[in-house]
Amino acid sequence: MLQAIRDHAQGWIAWVIVGLIILTFALFGIDQYARGDKVVVVAEVNGEDITANQFLTLYNRQQQRLQQQFGDLYDQVVKDEELRDQVLDALIESEEIRQWAKNNGMVISDQQLAAAIHEADVFKEGGKFSQKIYEEVLLRNGLNVARFEHEQRQFLSENQYRNISQSSAFATNAEVQQLALLQGQERNVNYLRVDQRPFLKTVTITDEAVAQAYQKDIAQYVEPEKVSVDYIELSQAKLAEKVPVTDAIIEGYYAENKAQFTLPEKRQAKHILISLESDSAEAKAAAEKTIAEIQAKLAAGEAFEELAKTYSQDPGSASTGGDLGTFEQGMMVPEFDEAVFSMKEGEVSQPVKTEFGYHLIKLVKIVPKQAQPLEKVKAEVTKQYQSQEAERQYFELLEKLNTIVYEQSDSLEPAATATGLEVHTSELFSRQGGSGEVLSNHKVINAAFSDDVLKSRLNSASIDLGNHHSVVVRVNKYQDARQKALEEVSASIKEELTRKAAIAESAKLGEALLAKVLAGESPESLMKDGIEWNTVGWIARNAQNLLPQMVSEAFKTPKPVDGKASWTKFALTTGDTILLQVSDIKTQPLTAEQQAPLKNAFAELFANSELEARLADLKAHSEVVKKEVYKTVK
Structure with a gap:
């Protein structure tokens, strides 16, 4: 089968199909042969090239x-840069893993590859692999199967590397028990909160401090x-509002x-x-036996509705x-649909099997299709007519707009005049954008900030904003950074310095109060304006009656x-200072059922840590050179 695969198809898009075979990691682990005479290299890994073709395919x-x-x-x-x-x-x-696999003799056999392809549902007919469907699917997608096989083999190799790293991880009973106790x-x-807001009125910020802060962070x-x-903005929705209508037009369109x-019926x-x-x-x-029992009762004259109440398992x-x-x-x-729409009124169907089980269906009534009178749907008819006319106008105007802004690229006025649209100034x-x-x-x-528009002062091409809405722009005014x-920003600087000073005073007071409670003073006795004592009681790690930061x-x-x-x-994060008291600790033992997911979570955590460590080690021992061309190659 593999040789037949090698003989018949081509293409990288096979990763779409691979995704149906394995998992979402099919987006990665790609190795594409460079095509053409000129090979552009975007990176080197231990002397091995990653080409622009590979990069652009995945990009x-x-x-x-x-x-x-x-x-x-x-x-x-x-x-885009990210x-x-x-x-x-x-x-x-991907290349680092490939090299490791090669150096350590890790290969994917023909049998493994064939098994992966045979398991793909997209290649099956009647639950079994079909060579015909396989070839048709690949041909339909323009795929080179030899290349598909090569990339699938590499993907399986990379997946095998990850499984090797992760499958060895496990959690011991002692670790799970310890985690269960903590969980x-x-x-x-209980806690004492020192509000920082009262200090906003008492702290003093001098002009000198504001000036120093300005110079420090200028x-x-x-x-x-x-x-x-x-x-110039072109919108089908706005064009539709201006499409003229008459009763004769609407009647004709209707x-x-x-x-x-x-x-519809x-x-x-x-x-x-x-x-x-x-x-x-x-x-x-068993289901067929029950259905036969119901059919016998129907034949004996029992009501369908009563039998449904007794037997039906549709809640x-x-x-x-x-x-x-x-x-x-x-x-x-x-x-179900096919059966209902092939029946006559009052008729009861033979058993119909669907994904939900077996159905006996009774057709109660047929409501024939009915044309709605124009008076009832006139608003809808008008809207649809205007939208249709506006769509035609939109594409006609868009073509004219694109032509004129290109041919007369030093102004938008000719395009506005020719299309009847307005020039707006922002x-x-x-x-970061505007409003x-x-x-x-x-x-x-x-x-707006592109070289053509900003530096060369040319009109832009039409910019598609979606939903038949476009715009062309040209620079009207430029203001350098x-x-x-200081006068422009002194108020905001003073506000920020005031806030920081108030938070610092709150923290200072909190430190003094902490010393007092540690010395034995009652927290309740320390309460006054801006200082409040809150009794909470017992909380678990998932407590909802405290802020997550406080629970942590x-x-x-x-x-x-x-x-x-x-x-x-x-x-x-508000700036308030919290003195939090823990007076006692207890543990609610977890059941074996509650501990089971903890063991799986622990094992998964260890597995991911192991994989991350191995990948980090690969990276640390690899010589990688990134070429700047990857940032702009197209």
């Missing part, structure tokens, strides 16, 4: 996957470069598209479901006599010794 695949995942948000969520770094790091790691531990806690007070752009405004059905506990012959025989409909209500064709699973905005849908779009920001004067600190606090409470001091 494009990852990019497509992320575009499908994030849709129109892709440009805002995914940073994606390129991740792709190159994955290829480097089941509870602590009796680089933080630089206003970034900004641009203002002229832009007549031509009447089928779109016709309610619906059917009301009832059913009796007998579930299958398994696919075993015994389970099927959603049994109590209502099996009633499923009315539904359109295509709403049910195929086998506010100044930085590379509104247009100026916050990552594509628009990139275009500038150092903000509570379980870091040393155990009480000789009945004397332990204390810890820390600052909340």
